Amino acid sequence: MAHPGRDHLPGSRRIVNRLLPIQSPFPIRVALLLSLLFWGICFLLPLALMFLVSLISRGPYGGLEWTWTGENYVRLADPLVIGIFLKSFLYASGTTIVCALLGFPLAYCIARSSRAWQQWLLVLVMIPFWTNFLVRTYAWVLIFRADGVINGFVKFLGWTGDPIPLLFTDFSVFVGLVYGYLPFMVLPLVAALERISIHLEEAARDLCATRFRMFWHVVIPLSKPGWVAGAVLVFIPSLGAFITPYLLGGGQSLMIGTLIQQEFLVARDWPFGAALSFGLMGTILVLWGWLGRKSTEQAAG
Amino acid sequence: MTRFPTMFILNSVAVLCFLYLPVAVLIVLSFNDSQMGVTWQGFSLRWYDKLFHNPAFLDAMINSLIIALASTGMSLLLGVGTAIGMERLRGRAVSFINMGLVLPLVIPEILLGVALLMMFVLIRMPLGFLTIMLGHGVFSLPLTIVIIRARLRKLDPTWEDAARDLGADSWRVLTHVTLPLLKPAIVGAALLAFTVSLDDFVVTFFVAGPGSTTLPLKVFSMIKTGMTPEINALSALLVLVSILGVGCSWCYQQRVGRYAEKRLL
């Protein structure tokens, strides 16, 4: 493509043209460049700084002392820390599995209902999805606490003993996580299921498959992109969850997210907090690579 | 016609109830006259009244709106151009950029929050509106780009060819064809970016400074300092906002649907 007189452009334009020699209007190239710049400064740079901080020592009174050490990463091997990591892992896996089990029938009904129904059902799923996460989690506090909805109901039924302890238990954290991330499983599943032609199901039934075998051998394998996307979208945020364990777990139920927050804001041990963050990020990147880059792109789209 | 297994229908109804139970509890309790607990003591609007006379709440709401508007504006300004520009890139650059694009959306928010906090402190940038806005940009910009690229990929490239053939230079191809065809995606991205910014708690929690309390931060501090039914009223309002948001985007999609989804043949 000939660009007559490219070298006679004003300086700034010439630089932009050179950096991004693509055939697009000038503002497009500027936007591309600024986005890259923004991404570098507000995403890459903080992560790089965090990596640096994770390699130095903590100073007295919570400051930073710029002496290099690997000690923060050694501290990750503390059984207490490993325990918290394992527990978070368990929570996240459990959340993913329960979300998949609860989400699939709903996703299937949405994907296979008539156009009008589908619109309404999608809106129904979208509303909690768009509602403030904090507010949604707080609602469970109202339900679970000692004078909350469940205990109130039990009392109404005639229970006279002490209120059932529900809030600040593993159970409440788990319910909160499932509740928080369920729409993230349903929506990709709907998208994947919609792409499966109804004729494939009919063909399977025609070939003498029972309904169960039809799901098992046809629908579930074909909706794999949805499963993978949903799993990524549920597992990763629940692994790093912070609001849910903080509000519903209290002090009893620490997860990685709450631990990181404590190190940064309460204990003011930034280097260790940074090392913890990198531990979490490493875990996630390994998992992400394992699940395949492709499915994640689908998930994001 | 029994297209769905009964189990599926029962399960779906149960899941929907599960999704709406907390929302319903919030809304009902926000009208409860009771000071504490869940016992129904009569209908009352006094918590709403109290809320609207709380200057801290009004401040937080204005802060939230300013930040959401600013970060959405920035995301659109950069995101639309970037998404269009990326379509022209070829080869390895694309997969690299894709990775970088998805990464901020995939890693847990708390990592973004602490990393940004640390950077702002290390470069001695005062925490406040600007830091929150930049923090929200880290996820709303990629979100915008992803949504607009998804739409761009569905657009028939021959539309642009046709415009060029009819005498449009690259700038007017953009303003007369590409941008109008992208409008539904741009509106959708703007709504999403706005809502995400309005709702964000985790990143805001770390990079907010004194005087820049947003609505979610206000809710959080109210929960921490002692639960009054005022929070219920505020939460119910936020639910209402999200219902309105979904409703608006749904109506808009219905309206533009006539040419948004159908591809000409």
Next chain:
Amino acid sequence: MELCVRLDRVSKRHGTTTAVNQVSLEIQRGEFFSLLGPSGSGKTTLLRLIAGLDFPDQGHIYIQNTLVNAQPPDQRPVNLVFQHYALFPHLSVYDNVAFGLKMRRQSSKKIQSAVGKMLELVRLQGKERRFPNDLSGGEQQRVALARALVNEPVVVLLDEPLAALDQQLRQSMHGELKRLQQELHSTFICVTHQQDEALMLSDRLAVMSAGTVLQVGTPQELYHTPHSTTVADFIGLSNTVTGVIAGGEGEICWMRKEGLPPFKVPRPVHPISSERVTVMIRPEQLAIGCGSSTSVSENSIPGIVEKTVFNGNEIFCHVRLSTDVLWVVRMPSSTFRTQLLAIGQPVQVEWLIQDGIIFPVHGVS
């Protein structure tokens, strides 16, 4: 005649495949010129090169004697009618047609009158405010035509203009296209893979295969004197047999082929290096006879009817002449003939010697 478009050894590669290879063409002003070829033969790429949507790797493109190799599409005096029309879905019919004029910054008054006239010409008056998605296929087609024609381009390029229409609509659009071209005295270059369309519409056409032009000529020339079997096969049905030329007097030679009685073929116009040749005869030039009244200007070879295919107005009779020669005879349908051509029936296949077309056979086989 005035030269309108000239291509001089133009080549274009897409990655490792050569889409267009050393193509040279000259298209006159006012001509309806078709590029005919199977899909993937490079004809659409050629069109895009002329439109300026792609740029050639080699060679030169001239439009009205101006070299346009590096000219972007918005500066070329050509307009393209896209295969699937590429109508802008966000613009009304009026705005679609007005698009090109707006881009040229014409006055709104001029645009209004030009668009009005054009919509009248393509018989779309009253549909200005409609959107492309609300139109039928034929109407969309006409909007696409109007959108290109309203700019008064030097050349109108059409990419499979009728491919998306059903059979009946296509028939009526044939007439419409020809009418528009003649009324506007403009040059049309049309890409198609439908040979009947190309033959009916074109003043001249080029047959393309694998990125090269095999032959250029009028429909008559291409049908009756193809230069190669590929061209012959692509335009119409053809019967061929390969054999050896041996002797003969004057304009006529004898051809021998194992399993067939010797028959007469016209002497090749150009001296042929090899003795092996292929002779090609069109199915409608063959006739079924009884073998009794053969004149000196006719060939007659015995065969056996293998099957007959009836399509309403014609019968295609497949006659086996030898173990490896099966010819098709095409004739108007009639009940009488159908009854006569029972399977297994011995018949005589007859044709005029001058209808045989000779191609040299290259290589050993």
